[in-house]
Amino acid sequence: MSQTLRSPTPMDFARPLKAAIAGRVVALFNDRSRGEAPVPRRPDGLFGPHSVAWRVHGDVAAMMVGGISSLLLQMLHPAVLAGVWDHSNFRTDMQGRLRRTARFIALTTYGGREEAEAVIRRVRYIHDRVGGTLPGGTPYAANDPALLAWVHVTEATSFLNAWRRYVEPRMPPADQDRYFAEMAQVARALGAAPVPTDRAGAWRLMESYRPRLRVDQRTREVRSLVLKTATADLLAAQVQALGNQAAIDLLPEWARRLHGLPNPLLVRPFVRAGTLGVAQTLRWAFR
Numbered sequence: 001m002s003q004t005l006r007s008p009t010p011m012d013f014a015r016p017l018k019a020a021i022a023g024r025v026v027a028l029f030n031d032r033s034r035g036e037a038p039v040p041r042r043p044d045g046l047f048g049p050h051s052v053a054w055r056v057h058g059d060v061a062a063m064m065v066g067g068i069s070s071l072l073l074q075m076l077h078p079a080v081l082a083g084v085w086d087h088s089n090f091r092t093d094m095q096g097r098l099r100r101t102a103r104f105i106a107l108t109t110y111g112g113r114e115e116a117e118a119v120i121r122r123v124r125y126i127h128d129r130v131g132g133t134l135p136g137g138t139p140y141a142a143n144d145p146a147l148l149a150w151v152h153v154t155e156a157t158s159f160l161n162a163w164r165r166y167v168e169p170r171m172p173p174a175d176q177d178r179y180f181a182e183m184a185q186v187a188r189a190l191g192a193a194p195v196p197t198d199r200a201g202a203w204r205l206m207e208s209y210r211p212r213l214r215v216d217q218r219t220r221e222v223r224s225l226v227l228k229t230a231t232a233d234l235l236a237a238q239v240q241a242l243g244n245q246a247a248i249d250l251l252p253e254w255a256r257r258l259h260g261l262p263n264p265l266l267v268r269p270f271v272r273a274g275t276l277g278v279a280q281t282l283r284w285a286f287r
Contacts, residue, residue: 031099039106039115046108046116046186052179056163057109061243061279066155066162067101068226068247073154073255075222076213079140079147085218086132087142094225108186120189127191148192153205156183156196161250165272166279173199206252215258223259239278246275 047053075081084090090097108116130142160179164171177198187195196202227244229237248261249271256263
C-alpha cells in the first residue's frame with residue numbers, strides 16, 4: 001500500500017524556530033549546570049492561577065524590561081547599592097545574579113507554597129549576613145525593613161508598568177491594586193515595611209524615598225554592568241540593547257535625570273515598537 005506524502009505546512013517550518021527561541025530563553029533564566037529547569041505552575045502556591053501575579057509574571061519580555069528598570073531604580077539607594085558592592089560578585093557574574101532573582105520570582109509566583117516559603121527563608125538567611133558601612137560612615141543592613149521595602153516597591157512597580165506598556169495597556173485599576181496587594185505577601189514574608197497594597201500607596205512610598213537617592217561613581221559602574229550587552233551573538237546583543245533602552249524608557253523621568261540617561265523623544269516610538277515586536281515573538285515561541 002502506498003503512502004500519500006503530506007505537503008509541509010507553515011507550522012512544520014515554524015516549529016524548529018519556536019523550539020530554538022524557547023530553548024534560548026529557558027537557558028537564559030535557568031542554570032543548566034545546576035540542574036535548573038523552568039518552575040512548573042502549581043495551583044497550591046501563594047497566589048494560584050486566577051491571581052494577577054500569575055498574569056503579570058507570565059510575560060517574558062515585560063518581566064525582562066521591568067526587571068532591568070527595577071535594578072536601575074534600586075541602585076539609586078546608597079545602602080542597597082552598598083549591599084551589592086560589598087557582598088556580591090556582580091562584576092564577574094551579573095548574569096548569575098539576574099538569574100537567581102528571576103528564579104526567586106518564579107518560585108514565589110508559580111511554585112507550591114512549600115517551595116515559595118523555602119526560597120523566602122533562604123533569602124532571609126542571606127540578608128541576615130549582609131551588612132556594612134557606607135562610604136560616609138553610616139551602617140547598613142540588608143535585612144533593614146525600609147531597604148527591603150524600597151527594593152520591593154521598585155520591583156513591583158516596574159513589573160506592573162512593563163506589563164501595562166507591552167501587554168495590557170487597558171488593565172483595570174482594580175487589577176493593578178490587586179497586584180500590589182498580592183505582592184505584599186512576599187514583601188512582608190521577607191521582612192519589608194512599610195508595604196503598599198495598592199497603586200496609590202506604591203506611588204507615595206516611592207516618592208518618600210526620593211530625598212535619599214543619589215548617583216556616584218559606584219552607581220555608574222554597577223549601572224554600566226547591568227546595561228552591558230554580555231554576548232557575542234549579534235542578534236542577541238541587539239535584542240538586549242533594545243531591552244535596555246526599553247527599561248530606561250520605563251523609568252520615571254526623575255530617575256532618568258538622576259542617572260543622566262538619555263531618552264530622546266524621537267527614538268521612543270521605535271524603542272517601544274521594537275520591544276513590542278520582540279515580546280510578540282517570544283509569546284509566539286512559547287505557545
